[in-house]
Amino acid sequence: MLGPWKCLHREVLADYKVFRIWREQVQPPRATKPYDFYLLEAIDWVNVIPVTPEGQIVFVRQYRYGTKEVSLEIPGGAVDPEDPSPLEAARRELREETGYAPEHLRYLGAVAPNPAILTNRCHVFLAENVRLVGAQQLDGAEEIEVVLLEVGEIPERIMRGEITHALVLAALYLYMLGQQGLAQPSR
CATH class of the missing domain: 2.20.25 (N-terminal domain of TfIIb)
Structure with a gap:
């Protein structure tokens, strides 16, 4: 059993x-x-899929010391102790990393990054109708470029090995399932 x-x-x-x-x-x-x-x-993490009114997705390009490579990702990060909820952490991370703010944030679900050894979850949010509201608010160790992609470009970027972050791939999968009407958020 x-x-x-x-x-x-x-x-x-x-x-x-x-x-x-x-x-x-x-x-x-x-x-x-x-x-x-x-x-x-x-601690728990968040990933945000920010979609502009024109239907583009806001990505970030940043150097990741663990892999020693530049990584193309969606905005995301840790749920800080000061954050009242993962939703507010998602809002904060989006604003800090990109300068964009959403009209609405919708929960898409959570994934277990590695349930064999990690105790946390990564919460995924869809940020709808995001607009640039100011400059990025990066900390001293962050260097982030904002990149706008058409949804149709994403599968090719994945297949070319440009998007490799496993949690980003999981978030994009949840988003694509929702877009195709195949899944609803888990809460």
């Missing part, structure tokens, strides 16, 4: 600004002995 595993012992191995590393000794139901699992406890 599938279900929760019993945690026998839990300890923090490291605590950093963006995540905490846990070692948990667990007893799976069918196992004859306990196993150690290592988890990254991270």
Whole structure:
């Protein structure tokens, strides 16, 4: 039977600004002995699909130190402790990274970035009728270029390897399902 595993012992191995590393000794139901699992406890994230009144999608191009590459993505980031909700985090991230603000934000769903080792969710929002309302509000470590793409360009950009961020691909998939009338938001 599938279900929760019993945690026998839990300890923090490291605590950093963006995540905490846990070692948990667990007893799976069918196992004859306990196993150690290592988890990254991270705060939730948001991704925003900003659509202009003309139907273009606002993307951002930025250098990602982890892959040492420039990445073409949609706006997104962490749900900060000061954010009252993921929706407000999405609004903030969109404004900071692009200078755009939405007429309306709609929740499309959430994905588990890597449920084997990560504890968080990435919430996806559709920002409708976005308009440029000011300059970007970047922090010292951000260098972001704003790029407007037609919806029809996105599949080709994905297939050419220009859009590779897994959470961005998941967000775009949720958006495309909704556009085709194949799915409704999960909440």
